[in-house]
Amino acid sequence: MKKKNVISFALFIITLAVLPHLVSGYWQRVLTQTFLFASIAVGSNIIIGYTGYPAFGNIAFFGVGAYVTGVLTTKYNMAFVATLPFCALSGIVLAILLGIPILRLKGHYFAIATVGVMETIKELIDNMTELTGGGLGLTLPIMQGEPEHIYRFFYYAMLLCMLFALLLSYVISKVKLGYALRAIRVDEDAASVMGINTPLYKTFAWALSASAVGIAGGIYAYWLSYIDPHTVFVGTYSVKMFAMILLGGAGTVMGPLLGAFTLELISELIWSKFIAIHGMVLGLLIIFIILFIPKGMFETFKGGFSFRKLLTNLRENSL
Amino acid sequence: MIILQILINGLLLGAFYALIGIGFSLVWGVTNIINLSHGAIALLGAYLTFFLFQTFRLDPFLSIPVSFIAMFSFGYLLQRYLMNFVVKAQIFMLLILTFGLEIFLVNFMTTFFSADFRSVTPSYAGNSLVLGSIVIPYIRLAVFSICVIIAVAMALFLDKTWPGKAIKATSLDIEASMMSGINPAKIYALTFALGSGLAGVSGTLLTLTQAFSPSIAGGLTLRAFIVSILGGLGRIEGALIGGLLLGVLETFSSYLIGESYKNAIAFGLMVLVLIVKPSGLMGRKYYAEVKH
Numbered sequence: 001m002k003k004k005n006v007i008s009f010a011l012f013i014i015t016l017a018v019l020p021h022l023v024s025g026y027w028q029r030v031l032t033q034t035f036l037f038a039s040i041a042v043g044s045n046i047i048i049g050y051t052g053y054p055a056f057g058n059i060a061f062f063g064v065g066a067y068v069t070g071v072l073t074t075k076y077n078m079a080f081v082a083t084l085p086f087c088a089l090s091g092i093v094l095a096i097l098l099g100i101p102i103l104r105l106k107g108h109y110f111a112i113a114t115v116g117v118m119e120t121i122k123e124l125i126d127n128m129t130e131l132t133g134g135g136l137g138l139t140l141p142i143m144q145g146e147p148e149h150i151y152r153f154f155y156y157a158m159l160l161c162m163l164f165a166l167l168l169s170y171v172i173s174k175v176k177l178g179y180a181l182r183a184i185r186v187d188e189d190a191a192s193v194m195g196i197n198t199p200l201y202k203t204f205a206w207a208l209s210a211s212a213v214g215i216a217g218g219i220y221a222y223w224l225s226y227i228d229p230h231t232v233f234v235g236t237y238s239v240k241m242f243a244m245i246l247l248g249g250a251g252t253v254m255g256p257l258l259g260a261f262t263l264e265l266i267s268e269l270i271w272s273k274f275i276a277i278h279g280m281v282l283g284l285l286i287i288f289i290i291l292f293i294p295k296g297m298f299e300t301f302k303g304g305f306s307f308r309k310l311l312t313n314l315r316e317n318s319l
Numbered sequence: 320m321i322i323l324q325i326l327i328n329g330l331l332l333g334a335f336y337a338l339i340g341i342g343f344s345l346v347w348g349v350t351n352i353i354n355l356s357h358g359a360i361a362l363l364g365a366y367l368t369f370f371l372f373q374t375f376r377l378d379p380f381l382s383i384p385v386s387f388i389a390m391f392s393f394g395y396l397l398q399r400y401l402m403n404f405v406v407k408a409q410i411f412m413l414l415i416l417t418f419g420l421e422i423f424l425v426n427f428m429t430t431f432f433s434a435d436f437r438s439v440t441p442s443y444a445g446n447s448l449v450l451g452s453i454v455i456p457y458i459r460l461a462v463f464s465i466c467v468i469i470a471v472a473m474a475l476f477l478d479k480t481w482p483g484k485a486i487k488a489t490s491l492d493i494e495a496s497m498m499s500g501i502n503p504a505k506i507y508a509l510t511f512a513l514g515s516g517l518a519g520v521s522g523t524l525l526t527l528t529q530a531f532s533p534s535i536a537g538g539l540t541l542r543a544f545i546v547s548i549l550g551g552l553g554r555i556e557g558a559l560i561g562g563l564l565l566g567v568l569e570t571f572s573s574y575l576i577g578e579s580y581k582n583a584i585a586f587g588l589m590v591l592v593l594i595v596k597p598s599g600l601m602g603r604k605y606y607a608e609v610k611h
Contacts, residue, residue, distance in 0.1 A: 054411035101594045107410050108353055112544060113593050116586040119541070123583035235537060239418045242411065276430055283423025287401070290416040294408055317408035319504050 009254075013163070020155050028151050032223070034264040035158035036216055040237070041244040041256035042165040043212030046172060048242070049250035051205045052185030053103065056238055057114030060121050061091040061210040063232040065217025067125055070138040070227050075131070080143075080222045084215050091214030092207040099203035106188075115238075122233035137228030140221060154223045161219055162257070165212040170253050172208065181205050185251070240267075243286045249296025259296070320452050325570050331459045333566020334466035335524060339539060340546025340558040341470060342517030348553020349490040349510045351410070352402060355417040358539030359424035360515045364390050364522025365531050366432050372439045372526075379439050379527050380461065386519035394515025398508040406507065421536060428533040439526040462524045467559075469520065473513075474555040486510050490553060541582075545589045551598055 020028050044058045065087035072083040102113045125132050132138055143150050172178045180201045183191035192198050221227045240263065248259025263285075270281050292310040293300050294317070300309050343357045354360075364386035371377040371385065397420075405416055448455045477483035488496040489506045497503060525531055525539075542565065550561025565585060572584045 048411070054414065056411070056414060102590070105593055105597060108347075108351075108414075109593055109597050111411060111414060112353070112548070113590050115541075116590045116593075120583045120586045120590070123580065123586075127579050127583075235418075236422065239415060239422065242415045243419075246412070246415070277426070279426030280423050280430065283419045283421070283426060286419030286422065287416055290405060290408070290412050290419065291401075294405075294412055314404055317406070317412075318404040319406050319507065 016159060017156075020152050025148075025151055028155050030265070030268050032151075032155050032158045033268075034261055035155075035162040036220055037237075037240060037244060037264050038257050038260035039158070039162045039165045039216040040213055041241050041248075041260045042162065042169050042253075043209050043216070044241055045245050045250065045252075045256040046169055046181075046209040046212075047206045049245055049252070049256070050172065050178060050181040050185065051202060053202065053206070054107070054111040054242075055114045055206070055209070056111040056242070057116070057118030058209065058213055058241065059233060059235075059238045060114070060118035061094065061213040062217035062220070062237070063118070063125070063229070064090050064094060064121060065214030066221035066227050066232040067132055067138070067217075068214070069218035069221045070140055071131055073140050073222070074138060084218050087214040087218035088211035089214075091210030091212075095207040095210035096203055099206045100199075103199065103202045103206065118233060118238075122229045125233075126229045133228070135228060137226055137231075140225045140227070142225050143222070154219070157219050158216075158223075161212075161215050164215065166253065166257065168208060168212055172205075173253050177201060177204065182251070239286065240282075243289055246294060247289050247297060249298050252296070252298070255296050255298065258298070262297070321574075324453050325574050326567060327453065327455060329567030329570035330563055331455070331463045331566070332570060333563035334463040334559075335521065335528065335562070336542050336546050336565050337559045337562025338466040338469060338517060338521040338524065339543040340550065340562050341473060341555055342514035342521070343540075343543035344547035344550065344552050344554070344558045344561075345473075345486075345517075346511055346514035347547055349486055350398075350402070350406060350507045352406065352413050352417065352511070353410075353544075354511070354514065355414060355540055356421040356424055356536075357514070357518050357543050358536035358541075359421045359428070359533075360390055360394065361518040361522035361525065361539050362428060362531060362533060362536050363393070363424065364519030365526050366428065366437075366522075367519070368523040368526045369437050369439055372441075378441060379523060380465075383465070383520055383523050386523045387516045390519025390522075391512045391516035394518075395508050395512035397515070398511035399504070402511060403504050403507060421540070425533045425536050432533070434532055434534065436530040436532045437526075438530040441527075444527075458527050462528060465520075465524065466562075469517065470555055470559045473517070477555065482506075482509060542585075545585055548589050548592055 016031070019031065023031075040059070040062060044055060047053050047055045047058070068087045068090045069080065069083040072078040072086060073080060098117055102110065102117070105113055126134055128134065129136075143153065172181070180191065180196045183194065183196060184198055184202060188198055217232065221232070224231070244259035244263050245256045246259070247263055248255030248257065250256075266285070267278075267282060270278055274281065292313055294313060300313060339357070339361060343354060346352055346354050346357075367386050367389055368379050368382045371382045372379055402413075402416070405412060444458060446457050448457060448460060477487055485496065485501045485506050486509065488499070489501060489503050493503050496506070546558055546561040546565055548561070549564055550557030550559070568588065569581050569585060573581055576584070
């Protein structure tokens with residue numbers, strides 16, 4: 001990491017740490033939501049960006065994490081913070097169990113299998129009424145204290161979760177695992193010939209990715225204080241996550257983070273202006289990103305903004 | 320006797336799934352695009368039928384050609400002026416692009432056609448064929464026959480006509496097909512148009528068998544998905560068998576285990592088929608090999 005980058009990143013974090021004392025409750029909520037998506041995007045980038053496995057249903061771990069916190073706090077009276085390690089663990093265990101069969105699939109087939117897994121888990125949770133409340137949902141204990149204090153608590157909790165995901169992603173990019181994963185993305189057979197145990201590394205990458213996403217789910221559940229299968233297993237979140245990763249640049253450490261900030265803030269601004277057509281604009285925005293900036297903003301606009309680069313990008317993948 | 324009734328219900332439902340699956344599987348097999356907006360396009364056809372019935376009292380069966388032509392044109396333009404720009408990108412880009420389109424279309428329909436559940440009920444809706452203790456509604460029987468006829472017609476089109484053969488040739492080897500004078504951009508557009516047209520027809524048939532709203536788009540796409548996986552990509556007979564299998568499986572699992580596990584079982588089966596035989600039960604190797 002260059003010195004300049006370290007300084008700007010430190011400034012960015014200090015700003016975020018100070019912000020809740022300066023901005024209104026509304027913006028605190030918006031930023032908390034942004035951190036949530038950034039955690040999911042940065043965490044999922046480990047399997048999607050580094051390894052090149054399009055885990056379209058990675059939100060499954062988010063939902064499971066949310067339910068782990070939900071069930072542990074309501075049925076076993078555990079403290080919220082104590083449940084978070086279990087959220088990470090649930091992601092890791094699930095990813096390992098699923099990874100052994102599913103990570104043998106490639107491309108489309110892998111993407112679809114993860115969607116199938118997500119829908120199956122969603123329906124199983126929907127049917128485990130005694131434990132999870134099923135379709136009626138689960139009401140979590142509400143945090144005690146001043147509303148102001150609670151807002152800040154979740155703001156910092158989500159910020160820490162995002163930093164955890166970033167740290168994980170950064171460390172992986174620097175160690176042997178990261179190099180192995182990139183080799184797998186470029187050419188899995190060649191990587192295998194080079195002596196990389198590809199199934200092991202892929203499963204490991206997915207497990208780590210799932211742990212970050214699982215923790216985000218746990219915090220989200222406590223923040224929302226009510227969850228049902230449809231609020232935590234959301235297909236739209238998968239797409240938003242993918243759009244964020246692409247917008248920022250897949251396979252980079254900071255890309256998904258910046259993508260998440262850009263997309264979530266744009267989305268929030270649009271949301272507050274045109275509620276009725278929010279979904280339509282989101283759809284168009286995603287189409288626009290794929291057409292014109294599939295390599296990410298930073299790769300595309302390295303030497304400054306220009307429309308010609310957008311057109312070059314458009315031509316590159318056309319028939 | 321109840322088992323026979325369930326089996327018949329399953330087959331009747333399955334033919335409809337097969338029709339959704341045929342278009343989806345054709346597009347996937349030939350252009351390598353998983354069209355996540357397939358269900359939304361089917362619903363556009365359904366709304367077209369609904370509004371034609373409401374305003375002009377046009378019989379839903381007569382609006383089949385209308386929705387086919389409308390969605391065929393829509394699909395052609397979509398592929399020619401949107402999808403063709405990204406077909407060579409990594410696969411998950413295409414997934415997200417079509418999902419973006421799905422979000423757009425579903426929200427468009429919710430905004431302009433409302434989120435209410437709609438249905439089309441022609442005067443003959445209640446009539447059934449009664450054979451002993453088995454009851455078969457005439458409408459479902461007609462839907463079944465239309466689905467099978469369209470499947471056969473599609474298979475003949477792909478095997479016997481020049482455009483059909485060109486579609487198959489392009490899916491097998493795009494470079495070689497270009498050398499023999501085929502323009503892949505047009506063939507891709509034609510394939511997507513056919514897929515969308517068939518989606519439109521299945522939307523029309525959907526109005527006759529169940530109530531619909533924009534929210535069911537995802538469910539339809541996922542059904543199409545499972546059918547394609549079960550049957551193998553790009554193969555009409557595969558989609559037909561996959562559809563019938565899914566229909567029978569759904570009705571039987573609803574009866575034996577309960578309605579609420581229907582999706583989990585269907586998805587579980589899909590994942591199992593993916594792991595054991597990724598090319599599908601009927602798939603051949605060269606159709607839609609894993610392209611990166």
